[in-house]
Amino acid sequence: MAKQANLYSFPSVKDNLAPALRAYVISCQEAGLARHGVFKVAVSGGSLPKTLAQALLAPPSGPNDEVKWDKWEIFFADERAVPLDHQDSNYFLLKQELLDKLPAGTGQPTVHPIDTEYLDDTQELADQYEQALVRSFASRDSVKLPIFDLLLLGCGPDGHTCSLFPGHELLRETSAWVAPIEDSPKPPPKRVTLTLPVVTHAVRIAFVATGGGKKEIMKQIFEEGAGLPCALVNEGAGERASWFVDNDAVEGVSYPRRPFSL
């Protein structure tokens, strides 16, 4: 039987979860650099950028604990169809929480925001973002799907991830890499998102979910599955998916926790 998603649960976000997430991201970074000299990562919005900042802005604990920002290529796992300086923009959020806080003298990552010229046409916005992925990934070989070194994702209270919502027709998308959505139940309604095949094809997928508000949906994801987008990622990715959660988020959830190790 295929191995299942890893569930790592920590008492404190700042003191335990963030350092473990940092170690995990750095190990994915090193694997990406060994494979192709860059680290290709996609990130979501929501509470993730803040937790990521806690993890990645901490001072290095030793020579093997270095975030090599200049080798990072950052994409957005999903993005809202708004200008890049809009408070709903995931790019703006990541910039505020993390990118603007990189220590002076640090090499800068290459960041791939959406092309806001196409905000009025979400299909074109998605197609243009897909082309950005094609340019970045297809230089290596003729890829059928991009293979991200790491996806850093959140989990919504309804079990959505990226902008893949429960029961939405987008979950059946099999060919596009990036798809538009105009009826997102979480505002704002117009967005673009990586599709499920791209998400499950990544080398590693890390979910971050914290707080007691996630308890009920975590039960559904880990005990029932029920076709929820987060559960579909777990099923598709198996042990390549790892959940970094605090104890509050998984209180009462029947699923084996793993002690965190790389």
Ligand SMILES: O=C(O)[C@H](O)[C@@H](O)[C@H](O)[C@H](O)COP(=O)(O)O
């Ligand atoms: O653009 C978005 O809306 C996010 O990318 C979305 O997928 C988010 O990650 C989840 O809704 C979890 O959000 P929280 O971490 O805030 O619960």
